[in-house]
Amino acid sequence: MTGIVVSDVSKSFGDFVAVDDISLTVPDGSLTALLGPSGSGKSTLLRMIAGLEEPGAGQIVIGGADVTRTPARKREIGFVFQHYAAFKHMTVRDNVAFGLEIRRADRAKIRSRVDELLRLVHLEAYAKRYPSQLSGGQRQRMALARALAVEPRVLLLDEPFGALDATVRRDLRAWLRRLHDEVSVTTILVTHDQEEAMEVAGQIVVMNGGRIEQVGSPRELYEAPANDFVAGFVGPVTELAGSKLRPHDVDIRIDPVDGAMEAQVRRVTHLGFEVRVELEAGDGRRLWAQLTREEAEQLELMDGQIVYVRASRRMPVALA
Amino acid sequence: MRGRFALRSVALGYLTLLLVLPVGFVFLKTFEHGVGAAWDSVTTPAARHAFWLTIELVAIAVPLCTLFGVVAAIAIVRRRWRGRALFNALLDIPFAVSPVVIGLALLLVYGRLGWFGDWLAQNGLRIVFAFPGMLLATIFVSLPFVARETIPVLREVGTEQEQAAATLGAGPFQTFWRVTLPAIRWGVAYGVVLTTARALGEFGAVSVVSGHIAGQTETLTLHVEDRVEAFDLTGAYAAALVLALIALLTLLSMNLLRRKEAV
Numbered sequence: 001m002t003g004i005v006v007s008d009v010s011k012s013f014g015d016f017v018a019v020d021d022i023s024l025t026v027p028d029g030s031l032t033a034l035l036g037p038s039g040s041g042k043s044t045l046l047r048m049i050a051g052l053e054e055p056g057a058g059q060i061v062i063g064g065a066d067v068t069r070t071p072a073r074k075r076e077i078g079f080v081f082q083h084y085a086a087f088k089h090m091t092v093r094d095n096v097a098f099g100l101e102i103r104r105a106d107r108a109k110i111r112s113r114v115d116e117l118l119r120l121v122h123l124e125a126y127a128k129r130y131p132s133q134l135s136g137g138q139r140q141r142m143a144l145a146r147a148l149a150v151e152p153r154v155l156l157l158d159e160p161f162g163a164l165d166a167t168v169r170r171d172l173r174a175w176l177r178r179l180h181d182e183v184s185v186t187t188i189l190v191t192h193d194q195e196e197a198m199e200v201a202g203q204i205v206v207m208n209g210g211r212i213e214q215v216g217s218p219r220e221l222y223e224a225p226a227n228d229f230v231a232g233f234v235g236p237v238t239e240l241a242g243s244k245l246r247p248h249d250v251d252i253r254i255d256p257v258d259g260a261m262e263a264q265v266r267r268v269t270h271l272g273f274e275v276r277v278e279l280e281a282g283d284g285r286r287l288w289a290q291l292t293r294e295e296a297e298q299l300e301l302m303d304g305q306i307v308y309v310r311a312s313r314r315m316p317v318a319l320a
Numbered sequence: 321m322r323g324r325f326a327l328r329s330v331a332l333g334y335l336t337l338l339l340v341l342p343v344g345f346v347f348l349k350t351f352e353h354g355v356g357a358a359w360d361s362v363t364t365p366a367a368r369h370a371f372w373l374t375i376e377l378v379a380i381a382v383p384l385c386t387l388f389g390v391v392a393a394i395a396i397v398r399r400r401w402r403g404r405a406l407f408n409a410l411l412d413i414p415f416a417v418s419p420v421v422i423g424l425a426l427l428l429v430y431g432r433l434g435w436f437g438d439w440l441a442q443n444g445l446r447i448v449f450a451f452p453g454m455l456l457a458t459i460f461v462s463l464p465f466v467a468r469e470t471i472p473v474l475r476e477v478g479t480e481q482e483q484a485a486a487t488l489g490a491g492p493f494q495t496f497w498r499v500t501l502p503a504i505r506w507g508v509a510y511g512v513v514l515t516t517a518r519a520l521g522e523f524g525a526v527s528v529v530s531g532h533i534a535g536q537t538e539t540l541t542l543h544v545e546d547r548v549e550a551f552d553l554t555g556a557y558a559a560a561l562v563l564a565l566i567a568l569l570t571l572l573s574m575n576l577l578r579r580k581e582a583v
Contacts, residue, residue, distance in 0.1 A: 051487075073486045073491060083480060087498075090502075146488065
């Protein structure tokens with residue numbers, strides 16, 4: 001059992017409260033994302049779990065043992081930094097072998113383990129290169145291999161794809177998901193990108209202002225957000241007749257129907273598969289709808305046209 | 321284009337007037353009366369003794385300054401403690417104070433009439449007008465170089481690699497040897513080159529505490545002065561050239577090391 005239990009943990013830097021009395025359980029073998037805007041305390045929380053930052057108050061338990069005062073080097077964790085933190089003067093092989101060398105593992109064992117990991121992260125051909133000779137994505141894969149080499153009890157990733165460009169990021173995300181299925185080590189991923197969190201994690205912890213707003217599966221957060229903040233952070237929100245809903249739940253009709261409100265089309269934007277329709281409702285408020293291309297083609301919407309809108313699905317919780 | 325050319329001319333002209341010409345002149349003057357005469361004057365007993373004394377001083381002072389410099393740099397950059405800013409400021413005293421003053425200060429503290437003078441005399445220890453005093457003076461004047469060269473590099477390298485090492489199980493010493501030191505090595509190396517150059521060329525402070533005893537407490541720089549005063553200009557130039565050659569050798573070996581590693 002290597003679940004993580006965080007109880008009543010707080011951390012301040014001077015007057016700034018980075019983490020404010022947080023309690024959280026990360027199940028054994030799960031992939032959990034800490035999702036929030038910058039300054040929400042997600043990285044600080046992760047660094048406290050790693051032992052790189054000392055909590056001002058509270059307790060951190062990894063695998064049943066209280067590690068609150070245990071130094072990072074004795075926590076048996078793997079940590080991946082946003083900017084790779086590669087050992088620049090070592091080859092890829094030596095980087096990956098570092099943790100095993102520190103543990104004075106047997107030479108032959110180190111060799112075979114490093115080979116195995118280099119295969120896992122597809123860097124076999126780069127073993128003798130230096131980090132400066134790798135691309136960002138390769139460096140981050142090396143950092144992952146380095147963290148995994150010592151068979152950590154938990155894997156902690158601090159915005160691991162934040163410094164990479166969009167395509168590489170997408171690839172690595174999918175790859176991380178597969179990797180987790182293979183190695184299934186308890187993993188926490190810090191990110192500010194809701195799409196990344198939703199795609200990779202089984203459990204998402206939404207953080208804001210040093211506190212947890214909601215914990216749930218991607219679907220729960222999207223369909224039943226606990227409050228405005230979560231609703232807005234995990235997906236787009238628009239407003240119709242005083243209630244909030246997802247833009248793709250705005251039902252647009254050419255003819256009046258029950259419970260529909262009259263609205264005027266202000267602008268239609270084609271974004272490939274998705275079509276965005278900006279509207280002005282009868283009560284003077286603006287809203288927007290998200291349609292598929294097929295839906296938009298059927299409706300044949302034009303700027304200035306009068307239509308009728310209603311919510312096909314509201315968010316179940318009354319939002320403030 | 322013309323602006324750049326003018327700028328280069330000024331820079332090169334300046335360098336020629338201030339550096340190349342005087343040093344080149346020393347070189348020419350050394351061999352004015354032939355290679356034999358120059359060789360003879362650097363192989364006199366006094367010159368040889370001065371040479372080895374200088375080497376000894378450098379060989380002891382440079383490692384001590386390096387050790388101090390690296391520790392001081394880490395204490396200033398990586399640790400938070402009371403008095404850190406003060407320590408950082410005090411570190412520059414050897415740069416700020418004239419070496420002659422430093423020599424006099426050492427006399428005041430360790431001299432026969434100084435604070436520890438009586439105690440030292442009773443215990444038969446001789447610091448001033450002897451090797452220990454000269455060593456102290458040499459260390460004092462060349463102390464800040466390694467720290468000053470290392471501090472910016474240490475800042476630039478940042479703490480992430482060290483944190484990564486910690487998460488991988490490395491203790492403070494393992495982290496230092498395997499991660500921090502390799503990352504800052506060229507800063508330290510440059511500091512060592514500067515320290516060596518300073519220790520080699522030190523004149524003022526050593527002059528005050530040495531007592532100028534030829535064949536005993538005379539370093540190469542003091543020997544140069546001694547030769548000038550004795551109107552033995554060939555001897556003075558030759559000794560100066562030896563000094564320059566040692567410094568050049570240090571710089572060269574550092575560059576070779578660096579090039580070898582870059583491959």
